Amino acid sequence: MEILQSLQDVTSIVAPIGGGGLIAGLALVVKQMAPHVKIYGVQSEGAPAMYMSKREHAIKTTPDAVTMADGIAVKVPGNLTFDIIDKYVDDIVVVSDEAIASTILMVLERAKLMVEGAGAVSLAAVLNGKVPARGKVVSVISGGNIDVNFISRIIERGLVKAGRRVKITTLIADRPGMLQNLLAVITRLKANVINVYHDRVERNVPIGQAVVEICLETRDALHTEEIMANLRQEGYIAKII
Structure with missing residues (x-):
């Protein structure tokens, strides 16, 4: 009423x-x-x-x-x-x-x-x-x-x-500075890094490489898409998990 x-x-x-x-x-x-x-x-x-x-x-x-x-x-x-x-x-x-x-x-x-x-x-x-x-x-x-x-x-x-909390994974070369380069791309796009997992001895990881999983806070789903597109442009085979 x-x-x-x-x-x-x-x-x-x-x-x-x-x-x-x-x-x-x-x-x-x-x-x-x-x-x-x-x-x-x-x-x-x-x-x-x-x-x-x-x-x-x-x-x-x-x-x-x-x-x-x-x-x-x-x-x-x-x-x-x-x-x-x-x-x-x-x-x-x-x-x-x-x-x-x-x-x-x-x-x-x-x-x-x-x-x-x-x-x-x-x-x-x-x-x-x-x-x-x-x-x-x-x-x-x-x-x-x-x-x-x-x-x-x-x-x-x-x-x-809402696409504002996302976890991505990719492979990087197991050399000094490679993780820093990856994080620099994310930093440039103003995403907030919550945590990083880095492993070079996981069973399915090729010798000489390391798997990286990064949990991010982003503005929205479009921001996440922008980050993924930039990572791929930089040569990373990144995917959301």
Whole structure:
């Protein structure tokens, strides 16, 4: 009701689904007041019970519910909520944990809000094109109950998904100064080196060469592509691992 009062020309509303209580209540009210507004539900790929149930129009269960979005990690949909969702919710989609992690990171950086995984799935669906983004779309972001010890891992996954944390490997000649030359290319492109692994005795490394693995922080995926292109121009056979 608050959404409709604040944004009268809203075209669709996207909300997370666990047991289904939140979206069932939302859909019931919205469809009575503004039946033209589309309602989309979102679950994690690791806990898709309501997603499966909606498609079969019957309650389906999953043997496991494994996802970083533990607030919606539900194996059995609610009986009462399913009937409402099946009738009033237009569609349900699923998103990956990687998409959830990158969304948490984006909200933290841009909006300065700490959102738990279950609260971020709706925005993750919009950002990853899982639901139509025509007109004015409202993404319901609910919940900030996140374990502080888990935040660093979520941020790490978000950085990897966004292409801002990358690990590359290449071979260099096993001679003094060769590692320095490699790092000079990366330094020139203003990437931040987190750690370096250098090994000349690994089984598959030819004699006279050494394998190097470098973990980098970059600005974005385009910056990573620029680094890889420059390394190849300099003669390095580099790849992302």
